[in-house]
Amino acid sequence: MDLLHIILLAAIQGLTEFLPISSSAHLILPSAILGWQDQGLAFDVAIHLGSLAAVVIYFYDDIKQLTICWSRSLFNDQSSPESRLGWHIILSTIPAALAGLIFSDFIELHLRTILVVAVTTIIFGLALGLADYRSSKSKGIYAFTWKSALFVGCAQALALIPGTSRSGITITAALFLGFERTAAVKFSFFLAIPIILLSGLYKVSQLAEQSEILWRDLAIGSLLSFVAAYVCIHFFIGLIDRIGMMPFVIYRLILGIFLLIIVINA
Template sequence: MDLFQVIILAIVQGLSEFLPISSSAHLILPSKILGWPDQGLAFDVAVHVGSLAAVVIYFRRDLQELIAAFFASLVHRQHSQQSHLCWYIVLGTIPAGLCGLLLGDLIENHLRTVLVIAATTIVFGVLLGLADRKASENRDISQLNWRSVLFIGAAQALALIPGTSRSGITMTAALALGFNRVTAARFSFLLSIPVILLSGGLKTLELIGQTNTPWLEIGIGALLSGITAYICIALFLRWIEKVGMMPFVWYRLALGVVLLYIALG
């Protein structure tokens, strides 16, 4: 990839990682429309590191409290809302982790097609819109329980299917359960941390031993992805109560139609 392609793909990844619009749907467009080369494993690792850094830095105070409460619950049996939330993040990660281990190769080999991504972009966009319009929005993060977390975690596992959007499907599930938009977004972002860490770690293991590592691409990709993702998280949480999910729903529908045209044209 040349420098321009690296910059564009890093920014796209940083934006689409946390917005409910699907990063896989966006990253397939440059190769299909513009003929750009595949970004490669090293670049994937870099942008995952950037995204992870962004969400960790943004939620650094929350994470400090969560980690302290987690160890207090383990060592001193002192339970609190924060320790429960930390355990819920662990619980919500399990479905995606298991599905990734059991079905990862199947999904990678058979579902990474433009047609599948087009269909999931549209279908899960419609579900996001329905959940946003029907949501009662009377529950906040203190009202999470193990049943709701498992439901959101199971929904997150669906994001292994390209085009679904991890953030989109977890927010859809939370809204469908009656949580308000800010809670749905915050829990989705916190739930992303172990998932990005695990997927990035697996990709890093695959990368070990490879030669000719493009360090310049890695550095630029990680930096731009991180900056873009941080800005995206901050603005999304600030504006979500005002704008709702419908702008992202309409965007997904338009993107899905474009992808369908590419797949069937």
């Protein structure tokens, strides 16, 4: 891969993984619009692991506390708000994990098109705007129950469709349930950890079929994705209560219309 391609694709992954604008959609665009060669499975794994490292390091203290409390509830039956949140994160992960195992091949073959990305970008962008407008924003992150966690988890499964946005759909679902913006965003970030990890492990199992892996490209892509994701998380968390979701809704509508124009003129 050219260095320019590596830099751009890694930056796209890092910046869009945790914003409600769909990283998968943006990673499809360079090859679909600019005619770039597909980045390949190994590079895709590398940049996703870079994003995973960013969210783990940024929320290290929270993750450590959740893990300790969850372990105590598992082995010593010591329940706490943190342990219950840990269980809810696990529960929310199950629907997307199952859907990925069942439908990933079908989606890869039939839904990774510009038309699908355009439609889902617009539809779920409008859903995000509606959720942000109507939400009571009265619940903190520890107010999740097994029902609300399962609802957000089922919504997350829809993110397998390109253009939906994993972070976008989980934030949308949490907002519809009345959670604060910061709580919805933070829960979405926590959900990203097991999902990216499981997806990465699944893709790594497929790498055995590849005879040549360019380790330099992977290292550069992973590092750049990490930096971009870390910066993105920091500013997103800090600004979301002030700017709300409308800038992302507007961006999604513009992007979706632009993609529809491309499809029409193709």
